[in-house]
Amino acid sequence: MKETLSIGEISALFHLNVQTLIYYDSIGLLVPAERNPMNGYRRYRFDQIYKLAAIRYLHRLGYSLKEIHSSYLESCDINFTLEQLKKQSCILREKAENLLNTDRAIQQKIHFIEQELPNVDMERVSIKEFPERHYFAIGGEELLYGDDSFYLNPTVVFYKDDSKYFGAYLFDDGENFNLQKERADFLRFPVIPAGSFLCGYHQGAYEHIRESACRIRDARKDLDLSDITINFNIIDQFVERDSKSYITEVQIPIIENEEHRARLLCL
Incomplete structure (x- = not known):
């Protein structure tokens, strides 16, 4: 098992654009463990894939990158996570209901x-x-x-x-x-x-x-x-x-x- 992965390998593993990983680095969300001083190439510790997986999970649930970076990852434990997931579920259900109501109105007009x-x-x-x-x-x-x-x-x-x-x-x-x-x-x-x-x-x-x-x-x-x-x-x-x-x-x-x-x- 490799101890570190290049940005290209991380990109391929997660099906993410390299520019997305560069952006995560620029805002301090996912900073590579190593950076070659000669060419600037980034390398990530293998265990950083778990953090990136958490970021993608939370982003998929509707959290903004700012929310993930500023509060969620730093406070993450079982009690905090369950409370936040319940809140997010309510938010998503409300958004889904609003979208369904909009679609019903569109269907009526059609x-x-x-x-x-x-x-x-x-x-x-x-x-x-x-x-x-x-x-x-x-x-x-x-x-x-x-x-x-x-x-x-x-x-x-x-x-x-x-x-x-x-x-x-x-x-x-x-x-x-x-x-x-x-x-x-x-x-x-x-x-x-x-x-x-x-x-x-x-x-x-x-x-x-x-x-x-x-x-x-x-x-x-x-x-x-x-x-x-x-x-x-x-x-x-x-x-x-x-x-x-x-x-x-x-x-x-x-x-x-x-x-x-x-x-x-x-x-």
Whole structure:
């Protein structure tokens, strides 16, 4: 058994880039036992492979090199290690859950686009029935871009008179939606009341969407329509660079009775 190993041998043994070992040396994390004064070649004692194995293990568990160097290796004993591993496990589980939640939101947006896009008919104005639909309330445009849900979920925009406010639609795609329901208190999320809606489509920039809403309203003047217009962005700036190709479904609640009118006023 060799007493010392060259940096190349250590590199091959651990499948590490030589530059990584040089960096570890530069920050004092793994300093070679010997350095040739003539050519600077590094050599490591054989027992230093155990320290390097510990470094790789800890780094794989998510510890930063700074954490490994400044505290972990110096304090390592069974009690300290178990305590730190339990803490790290909690951190990793939380990160994993956050990633899964992000993926669920992404999947919902994908399914929403794939479900809605084949139904788009720019000329059609029709009446559709919808169940209750949940959404995250975001608020005005000044709050929109700082809210993570805006970037992940389909966007729903509520227009009333000259005002508008935004939400992130919790599209019901089955499994992902049910998982979100299990993990969240849906009672605190606003609801678009169930009922009949006069629906049509707008293509193009959002600045002209009110014109499409007026066109859709004019198509059925015989109906008692809410003064609220609800717009669901199907193709938006996140999936299409050209605003001329944006597609939005415009939905206008049809007032069924006074109780229904009162529920819509809560939007």
